[in-house]
Amino acid sequence: MTNGKCENGNTSNALMTKILLDYDIQRYNFHDWARNVLGTKELENAHCSRNIKNLNRSPTVNQLAESFSDVSEIYHSLISDFLSEIYGEISTYQSPPSFRFHYIGLGCSIFHSDRDFGVEQGRMNVWVPLTDVWGSNSLWIESEEGAGDYAPVSMHLGQALIFDGVNIGHGSKINTTSASRISFDFRFEPGPGPATPTSY
Numbered sequence: 001m002t003n004g005k006c007e008n009g010n011t012s013n014a015l016m017t018k019i020l021l022d023y024d025i026q027r028y029n030f031h032d033w034a035r036n037v038l039g040t041k042e043l044e045n046a047h048c049s050r051n052i053k054n055l056n057r058s059p060t061v062n063q064l065a066e067s068f069s070d071v072s073e074i075y076h077s078l079i080s081d082f083l084s085e086i087y088g089e090i091s092t093y094q095s096p097p098s099f100r101f102h103y104i105g106l107g108c109s110i111f112h113s114d115r116d117f118g119v120e121q122g123r124m125n126v127w128v129p130l131t132d133v134w135g136s137n138s139l140w141i142e143s144e145e146g147a148g149d150y151a152p153v154s155m156h157l158g159q160a161l162i163f164d165g166v167n168i169g170h171g172s173k174i175n176t177t178s179a180s181r182i183s184f185d186f187r188f189e190p191g192p193g194p195a196t197p198t199s200y
């Protein structure tokens with residue numbers, strides 16, 4: 001099921017700083033769920049709905065966070081099926097995840113490393129766009145810690161990116177593409193289980 005690609009070509013889990021995963025959108029149907037919750041057929045046109053924009057402005061206060069219990073089971077399956085396969089035991093994982101709405105004409109987050117905000121070493125980030133992402137509607141990431149060469153990741157629905165957000169700089173720009181981006185992200189920490197839910 002997993003199709004992990006280690007972008008730095010190193011197979012040592014400890015050194016994997018970026019991994020791109022492919023997942024089955026029929027089994028992990030976050031996309032269809034989000035469309036139903038938001039009442040739109042095309043998530044990339046979320047900016048066209050005043051109702052969606054009014055109700056979804058924060059990573060924690062939004063319609064998807066409110067309805068997260070609908071998909072909590074497949075969310076936990078995603079973690080156990082993918083992360084455990086790559087990293088072995090998982091010590092902690094964020095639940096619920098943070099949902100983000102990157103509308104056309106707006107930004108989404110500043111450039112930062114999560115350690116700037118006190119996130120402990122050892123935690124990894126998982127970024128799951130529910131729309132195709134490219135250019136300025138995507139997440140911009142350094143190639144390696146401290147490089148400063150921020151570039152957008154191009155991904156399509158059905159992919160997830162694991163990266164070391166504690167140390168690798170990342171952020172977003174004003175979305176000048178023709179599509180809004182909706183995504184969710186969470187952190188986890190490899191280590192002795194049982195996996196315990198955490199708030200960040």
Ligand SMILES: [Fe+2]
Binds near residue numbers: 112113114165170
């Ligand atoms: Fe971050």
